[in-house]
Amino acid sequence: MATALTDKLSRLVKEMRGQARITESNVQDMLREVRMALLEADVALPVVRDFIARVKEKALGQEVMGSLSPGQALVGIVSKELAATMGEGVSDINLAAQPPAVILMAGLQGAGKTTTTAKLAKHLIEKRKKKVLTVSGDVYRPAAIEQLKVVTKQAGAEWFPSTPDQKPADIARAALDYAKRHFFDVLLVDTAGRLAIDEALMNEIKELHAILKPIETLFVVDAMQGQDAVNTAKAFKEALPLTGIILTKTDGDSRGGAALSVRQITGAPIKFSGTSEKLDGLEVFDAERHAGRILG
Numbered sequence: 001m002a003t004a005l006t007d008k009l010s011r012l013v014k015e016m017r018g019q020a021r022i023t024e025s026n027v028q029d030m031l032r033e034v035r036m037a038l039l040e041a042d043v044a045l046p047v048v049r050d051f052i053a054r055v056k057e058k059a060l061g062q063e064v065m066g067s068l069s070p071g072q073a074l075v076g077i078v079s080k081e082l083a084a085t086m087g088e089g090v091s092d093i094n095l096a097a098q099p100p101a102v103i104l105m106a107g108l109q110g111a112g113k114t115t116t117t118a119k120l121a122k123h124l125i126e127k128r129k130k131k132v133l134t135v136s137g138d139v140y141r142p143a144a145i146e147q148l149k150v151v152t153k154q155a156g157a158e159w160f161p162s163t164p165d166q167k168p169a170d171i172a173r174a175a176l177d178y179a180k181r182h183f184f185d186v187l188l189v190d191t192a193g194r195l196a197i198d199e200a201l202m203n204e205i206k207e208l209h210a211i212l213k214p215i216e217t218l219f220v221v222d223a224m225q226g227q228d229a230v231n232t233a234k235a236f237k238e239a240l241p242l243t244g245i246i247l248t249k250t251d252g253d254s255r256g257g258a259a260l261s262v263r264q265i266t267g268a269p270i271k272f273s274g275t276s277e278k279l280d281g282l283e284v285f286d287a288e289r290h291a292g293r294i295l296g
């Protein structure tokens with residue numbers, strides 16, 4: 001795998017030329033640099049520790065094949081392990097439910113939930129030929145409901161009206177009922193944003209989950225979120241049975257270490273990445289490319 005490495009890592013790879021196997025002594029410096037690269041990419045510390053321990057175990061004692069030096073071999077093992085961890089279970093949206101298949105969107109405010117809801121609507125309409133309804137349960141911000149209305153229209157989906165004086169649970173029931181009666185294939189439910197983890201709002205989304213019984217519960221997380229991503233991911237994982245992750249804003253200049261942290265903490269596959277503000281800026285998550293970026 002072609003991986004752009006930090007200068008220090010490249011130098012260590014060169015220094016390790018001529019040695020025939022990966023040993024405890026020659027692996028130390030390399031792993032220290034890999035650790036630095038991961039921390040610089042904003043992977044959370046406990047996740048980094050765990051990852052390094054796994055790589056070390058896999059690498060120690062390995063014969064170095066052909067023209068590879070231990071340095072190159074080790075970098076190969078690191079890249080492969082990174083891609084394997086982040087890429088595990090990558091798959092399109094699961095719609096194998098009695099229609100409407102409900103998709104519940106969860107995440108912090110500003111993560112990109114509303115934008116991603118419309119991107120998914122567009123994806124499901126264009127790529128999977130589905131009839132899609134969206135609804136917003138964000139009764140705290142009238143602007144959020146209006147925003148979903150606008151982007152839903154742009155995506156070519158139908159929007160189910162909701163108002164700030166309604167209870168989210170009532171909105172959910174009404175939208176589900178409408179989707180059933182009008183033969184929608186998919187109901188996408190956008191939820192209230194949280195600036196930080198907040199118990200009342202967590203209880204609210206749990207209630208929505210119980211009412212809607214979604215086939216997909218997607219955790220939307222900002223790739224630039226960094227170390228905090230771990231705490232956010234933990235809280236959402238405890239509240240909800242997450243079935244997938246969408247990593248937004250991968251077009252930003254962060255190295256996107258949140259992907260590894262969140263994948264490891266939630267155990268849910270990263271399904272898509274957001275690559276622009278526009279509605280066609282949604283791609284199937286490419287774990288190998290992302291591994292290169294984290295080490296780069």
Ligand code: GDP
Nearest residue numbers: 109110111112113114115248249274275276277
């Ligand atoms: P919400 O509060 O979670 O619903 O977040 P929004 O959908 O309102 O998004 C917050 C901001 O992030 C908006 O300005 C979006 O245009 C922007 N955004 C969302 N996804 C992406 C992405 O993948 N790339 C970029 N560059 N911006 C994004």
